[in-house]
Amino acid sequence: MPCENCQADLLRRAGLKVTRQRMAILELLQEEESLTADQIFMALREKGQEFGLSTVYRALASLEEKGLVSRTELPGSSSQCFFLKSGGHRHHLICIRCRKRVLLDGCPVEAFAEEIAGRSGFVITGHSLEIFGLCPACQQEDAHV
Amino acid sequence: MPCENCQADLLRRAGLKVTRQRMAILELLQEEESLTADQIFMALREKGQEFGLSTVYRALASLEEKGLVSRTELPGSSSQCFFLKSGGHRHHLICIRCRKRVLLDGCPVEAFAEEIAGRSGFVITGHSLEIFGLCPACQQEDAHV
DNA sequence: TTGCAAATGCGAATCATTCTCATTTAGAAT
DNA sequence: ATTCTAAATGAGAATGATTCGCATTTGCAA
Numbered sequence: 223m224p225c226e227n228c229q230a231d232l233l234r235r236a237g238l239k240v241t242r243q244r245m246a247i248l249e250l251l252q253e254e255e256s257l258t259a260d261q262i263f264m265a266l267r268e269k270g271q272e273f274g275l276s277t278v279y280r281a282l283a284s285l286e287e288k289g290l291v292s293r294t295e296l297p298g299s300s301s302q303c304f305f306l307k308s309g310g311h312r313h314h315l316i317c318i319r320c321r322k323r324v325l326l327d328g329c330p331v332e333a334f335a336e337e338i339a340g341r342s343g344f345v346i347t348g349h350s351l352e353i354f355g356l357c358p359a360c361q362q363e364d365a366h367v
Numbered sequence: 368m369p370c371e372n373c374q375a376d377l378l379r380r381a382g383l384k385v386t387r388q389r390m391a392i393l394e395l396l397q398e399e400e401s402l403t404a405d406q407i408f409m410a411l412r413e414k415g416q417e418f419g420l421s422t423v424y425r426a427l428a429s430l431e432e433k434g435l436v437s438r439t440e441l442p443g444s445s446s447q448c449f450f451l452k453s454g455g456h457r458h459h460l461i462c463i464r465c466r467k468r469v470l471l472d473g474c475p476v477e478a479f480a481e482e483i484a485g486r487s488g489f490v491i492t493g494h495s496l497e498i499f500g501l502c503p504a505c506q507q508e509d510a511h512v
Numbered sequence: 513t514t515g516c517a518a519a520t521g522c523g524a525a526t527c528a529t530t531c532t533c534a535t536t537t538a539g540a541a542t
Numbered sequence: 543a544t545t546c547t548a549a550a551t552g553a554g555a556a557t558g559a560t561t562c563g564c565a566t567t568t569g570c571a572a
Contacts, residue, residue: 238550239548239549239550241538241550259528260527273552274551274554275529276529276530277551279529281550284550295440301527315483317489318492330475334498338498342460342500343502344469344502345506346498346499347500347501349496349498350499352494353479353483354492354493354495356489356492357488358488358489383519384517384570385569386520386568386569403559404559421520421561424560425561429519445528446559446560447560513572514571514572517571518567518568521566523564524562524564525560525561525563526559527559527560527561528558528559530556530557530558531557532554532556534552535550536551536552537547537548537549538547540546542543542544542546
């Protein structure tokens with residue numbers, strides 16, 4: 223259960239100053255599965271907490287650098303989505319309609335990558351994997367329309 | 368072995384007009400593993416075949432739409448790489464240094480995705496997977512430096 | 513050969529993101 | 543509590559990749 227103090231501690235432990243702006247962004251990302259920088263900017267403005275778009279970008283960059291946040295890009299979109307990172311190597315299942323993001327357990331790529339390494343002579347440094355689909359709620363909505 | 372006629376046929380079969388520009392781009396992509404739009408633009412200019420950057424983008428878009436070309440983004444890069452698509456569902460092993468792109472056989476994600484579908488209630492529509500590493504040549508070069 | 517939709521060229525426009533620089537602020541040190 | 547400094551912020555300009563508008567050209571089917 224997220225609390226203000228937890229978030230402040232997260233920031234402190236990361237060596238980042240605890241600012242109104244960063245707190246608000248962390249809080250927002252806790253409510254929403256994943257948002258673009260611009261969506262964050264606008265959501266905060268609606269809450270009466272307006273601050274500069276460049277601050278949003280900078281806050282996200284510092285949070286990412288400290289491992290509190292990650293980003294990806296939805297297929298066919300030009301802007302990037304940010305979401306809270308929960309430790310360890312995990313992949314996401316992402317709804318292409320509402321952008322809900324579900325954390326997955328396990329990774330089918332690791333064994334595959336090792337096999338590849340042997341055959342190709344590459345030194346493997348990482349991989350990207352995302353699975354896309356329609357979440358149950360959006361399946362319903364699409365049926366209605 | 369690629370020949371001019373093959374490429375022209377590819378275009379015709381895709382319902383695209385056979386233009387100097389599209390031919391040159393296909394040819395170039397056959398030589399190079401993968402290139403950004405701008406790299407294509409400049410490579411063609413060096414060959415004395417200058418044409419507009421927007422034409423490069425449009426040609427790539429139409430080739431992609433017809434399934435002759437795909438694109439991805441290297442991690443930490445802001446521009447997209449284009450490469451010839453060889454039929455079917457395939458993934459790539461990509462050198463993060465020289466950007467060489469190696470086609471992989473098999474896909475470790477399909478079974479995983481089905482399992483996920485059952486558990487999550489999502490209708491899976493696709494996935495993205497890329498594996499990154501250093502190719503043998505670049506391992507050498509890095510050792511030298 | 514003709515006709516016309518498709519393709520091109522050029523520059524302007526757009527969009528996400530980053531940068532600059534003056535100002536403010538968190539939090540450590542006093 | 544006050545002072546001090548590096549870190550963070552705000553506003554807007556700058557950048558860089560990509561797309562768009564529109565006039566012109568060009569495959570290619572008839």
